[in-house]
Amino acid sequence: MKILIKNGKVIDPAQKIFKQMDILVDNGKIEKVEKNISARSVEIIDAEGKLVTPGFIDMHTHLREPGDENKETVESGLRAAIKGGFTTVCAMPNTKPACDNAQQARYLFERAREIGTASVLPIGAMTKDRKGKEMSEMGDLKDAGVLAVSDDGDSVQDALLMRRVLEYASMLDLLAISHCEDKSLSEGGVMNEGKWSTVLGLLPIPGASESIIVDRDIRLSEIAGARIHIAHVSTRESVEIIRRAKKKGIHVTCEATPHHMTLTDESLGSYDTNLKVNPPLRSDDDVAAIKKGLKDGTIDVIATDHAPHLISEKEKEFDYAPFGMIGLETALALAAEALVEGGHLDWPGLIEKLTSNPAGILKISSGTLAPGSVADITVIDPEKEWVYEENKIVSLSRNSPFKMRKMKAMVTDVIAGGKIVLRDGELVEK
Amino acid sequence: MNRQKKKSTNGFRWERKHLLGIAELSTEELALLLDQAENFREVMDRPIPKVPALRGKTIVNLFCEPSTRTRTSFELAAKRLSADTLSIATSSSSFIKGESLKDTARNIEAMQIDMLIIRHSTPGAPKFLSECIKASVVNAGDGSHEHPTQALLDVFTIRRKLKKIVGLNVSIVGDIAHSRVAKSNIFALKKLGAEVTVCGPKTMMPSGIESLGVKVTYDLKEALKGADAVNVLRIQAERQNQTFFPGIREYARMFGITKEKLNKYAKKEILLLHPGPINRGVELSQDAADGEFSVILDQVTNGVAVRMAVLFLLSGIK
Numbered sequence A: 001m002k003i004l005i006k007n008g009k010v011i012d013p014a015q016k017i018f019k020q021m022d023i024l025v026d027n028g029k030i031e032k033v034e035k036n037i038s039a040r041s042v043e044i045i046d047a048e049g050k051l052v053t054p055g056f057i058d059m060h061t062h063l064r065e066p067g068d069e070n071k072e073t074v075e076s077g078l079r080a081a082i083k084g085g086f087t088t089v090c091a092m093p094n095t096k097p098a099c100d101n102a103q104q105a106r107y108l109f110e111r112a113r114e115i116g117t118a119s120v121l122p123i124g125a126m127t128k129d130r131k132g133k134e135m136s137e138m139g140d141l142k143d144a145g146v147l148a149v150s151d152d153g154d155s156v157q158d159a160l161l162m163r164r165v166l167e168y169a170s171m172l173d174l175l176a177i178s179h180c181e182d183k184s185l186s187e188g189g190v191m192n193e194g195k196w197s198t199v200l201g202l203l204p205i206p207g208a209s210e211s212i213i214v215d216r217d218i219r220l221s222e223i224a225g226a227r228i229h230i231a232h233v234s235t236r237e238s239v240e241i242i243r244r245a246k247k248k249g250i251h252v253t254c255e256a257t258p259h260h261m262t263l264t265d266e267s268l269g270s271y272d273t274n275l276k277v278n279p280p281l282r283s284d285d286d287v288a289a290i291k292k293g294l295k296d297g298t299i300d301v302i303a304t305d306h307a308p309h310l311i312s313e314k315e316k317e318f319d320y321a322p323f324g325m326i327g328l329e330t331a332l333a334l335a336a337e338a339l340v341e342g343g344h345l346d347w348p349g350l351i352e353k354l355t356s357n358p359a360g361i362l363k364i365s366s367g368t369l370a371p372g373s374v375a376d377i378t379v380i381d382p383e384k385e386w387v388y389e390e391n392k393i394v395s396l397s398r399n400s401p402f403k404m405r406k407m408k409a410m411v412t413d414v415i416a417g418g419k420i421v422l423r424d425g426e427l428v429e430k
Numbered sequence B: 001m002n003r004q005k006k007k008s009t010n011g012f013r014w015e016r017k018h019l020l021g022i023a024e025l026s027t028e029e030l031a032l033l034l035d036q037a038e039n040f041r042e043v044m045d046r047p048i049p050k051v052p053a054l055r056g057k058t059i060v061n062l063f064c065e066p067s068t069r070t071r072t073s074f075e076l077a078a079k080r081l082s083a084d085t086l087s088i089a090t091s092s093s094s095f096i097k098g099e100s101l102k103d104t105a106r107n108i109e110a111m112q113i114d115m116l117i118i119r120h121s122t123p124g125a126p127k128f129l130s131e132c133i134k135a136s137v138v139n140a141g142d143g144s145h146e147h148p149t150q151a152l153l154d155v156f157t158i159r160r161k162l163k164k165i166v167g168l169n170v171s172i173v174g175d176i177a178h179s180r181v182a183k184s185n186i187f188a189l190k191k192l193g194a195e196v197t198v199c200g201p202k203t204m205m206p207s208g209i210e211s212l213g214v215k216v217t218y219d220l221k222e223a224l225k226g227a228d229a230v231n232v233l234r235i236q237a238e239r240q241n242q243t244f245f246p247g248i249r250e251y252a253r254m255f256g257i258t259k260e261k262l263n264k265y266a267k268k269e270i271l272l273l274h275p276g277p278i279n280r281g282v283e284l285s286q287d288a289a290d291g292e293f294s295v296i297l298d299q300v301t302n303g304v305a306v307r308m309a310v311l312f313l314l315s316g317i318k
């Protein structure tokens, strides 16, 4: 099938393109990107007034399969991804059982192929069963096609083991993704430490529990010569440590989530358990530092940390509810509000953090609209206003604090692997 | 008693359905609560200390954390208002047995109750309940968040003795970080115009406490100097396995209040409050607890009047 996207403003950060052009897709590939393409017997997408970008890549998604299929499955997660403009998602390995072996990684690749829409890149566990005790079989994971390892949800507490993991991963050219948390400081905590934890009487998680491990893991990756990517950066101190390390030439990259650039710990006054996330929502000052880090390039990537949980688990006392919120369907609008409306980034600057930057870090060929590339394309209406309504959520879970929030900027069409999978804001079912 | 009574002298009318914390109350609401408590305090000195105000209303005490003192005080307050009361006092594990707090509350509500008084170990539990049931919810202490009726009775006791709150210097001594009593007292006292100093080991001082407008000191002398009242917090035995301070002996020496220290550093007419139960010889010595400064027993009596006022005012808006 040939598809022609007409009259859109094309943003391809990898090629530094930001201008009005047409895109012709043929046989799953991008055929050409030029002005005024005309072609016969093609499906036409009119992108007048819209932005046409590479399909987004989420470096941080929890798909919950296997083990918690009532919260999310590969299939439902990919539907949510497409709704949000993502054509590739990295599946974090904290499933039940954990994805610490080649067989499970192959299963995820297989499921995504069967579904035949967006791509899944399984992230392997760094340690066996994510226990932080012994290295996982990273060689096997690599052979299965895994590109990165992480114990996300937990942080390897033993510095020596972390050093070994980084050395071993770098031998295999695997990216190490670190969820940074010193558990001895954060244990029992449910929200950011500061004025609001004091007012609300909720047990605090100090910012230092994150930045201490950010610092540790950057130093260890320097010794190991590894590529390290810091997951969900949430504090000013972490941003500053990463900025210094980059200046020094250390191979470190990092991501921030839309919720950490949108909400602060003050909002927890509602005791809404959908606001309970790890790392926790931080202070105004931290949010300002995240935005500055995104602006000056210290923060490379916007990733969702999409973490589905059942309403029945979240409808509990704050202390007993699980950490996490869903984010695939709201990522673009929230990031655009915080960064483009907020004057920190222009559209190409924002799109870069959703496409070419994650592609570069993961060393994958997607994330660009260069002719010959796989046709993963997202079309955005930047002016479209919409409301995030609960009954329109595609994810199996509903744990979002953004329900009923007014949004601006909407993903209207998505092409994944040359197929139209979202058309005028509606999923195209098989 | 009719609705007219629920208006304060300046015509302010009570509208609130739940009492979840002091932080959200206005100064007018606080003043009205204290005035109402004063009315009930007078009732308590009558030969028959009972009014028919809440006849026909059903009030449930749901205590998911042990506390005989607060529960009894609420029970008595409800009885003196002629309400029907039921107390469910047991640890969360044995009563709830896997049932969620929401289901428990809904089951209780299905018995057609008017008010639910809740004590729970997790902050925000009363707010959570107020969002899922129709009855009025009264917070009788939620984790380290708030204990509004305790603060009201503390402030009420000080006001009765010293005839005002504005301009007073009140010190709170002890484990500030884990104390809902400290928090609610700070909010109430600041709203009513008092100066508040908090004192305790630095390890028990929560971050950002200064932003609540209090003075922080780690020196008990400082906290006692010039104070009109000192509220001494109970040191929780169960926290001692965590290293917040080296031991009871050193705590008592540095932060424990004795008659000797009061005589040496404090004003002659200082009031000594304690939410109870007291660890004698730790945060408070025997001679201080039972001495002439102590208003600890007044607090217990006043607690009933304050809780009557809370139940009475909240019942008005159905």
Ligand SMILES: [Zn+2]
Pocket (backbone or CB within 6 Å): A152, A153, A154, A179, A231, A232, A278, A279
């Ligand atoms: Zn994480």
Ligand SMILES: [Zn+2]
Pocket (backbone or CB within 6 Å): A060, A062, A092, A152, A153, A305, A307
């Ligand atoms: Zn995560």
